[in-house]
Amino acid sequence: MTSKVRIRLWSTNIEHLNEVTTNLVDIAKKAGVRIKGPVPLPTKRLVVPLLRLPHGEGTKVYEKWEMRIHKRLVDIDADERVMRQIMRIRIPDDVYIEVELLR
Known part of the structure; x- marks a missing residue:
């Protein structure tokens, strides 16, 4: 009996992420099962501005x-x-992975 599985993958390294997704797609295609994806979801950007000088005097230069x-x-x-x-x-x-059974 087939069931529908939703696999979510996320990573900070896009090369490793693409490698794992191609492995998933290859396994599904070899088995002849129906596959949807990989769907690229929006990339989340986390930005941290830091004051470059430790004492805080002088010009405000940020990294x-x-x-x-x-x-x-x-x-x-x-x-x-x-x-x-x-x-x-x-x-x-x-690379982090989450597997969810839909049916």
Whole structure:
């Protein structure tokens, strides 16, 4: 019996994220199941402005540190065999994954 699975992936490293999503898509295509995605969701930018001088005197010079969080969404109509293959994918430490069963 097939069930619909929604997989959310997010990472600060876009190369690792794209690698994992292509692995997911390849497994689904080889198994012949229906797949929707990967859908790129909006990138979240976290910006932290810091005063460059530690004592606060003189001209106000700021440094900006930025971290971008990239997200992808994949829907798969998967059976148990495909889900076992998906669970065996090697995922780097900086890629986070969330699996949700829809049906």
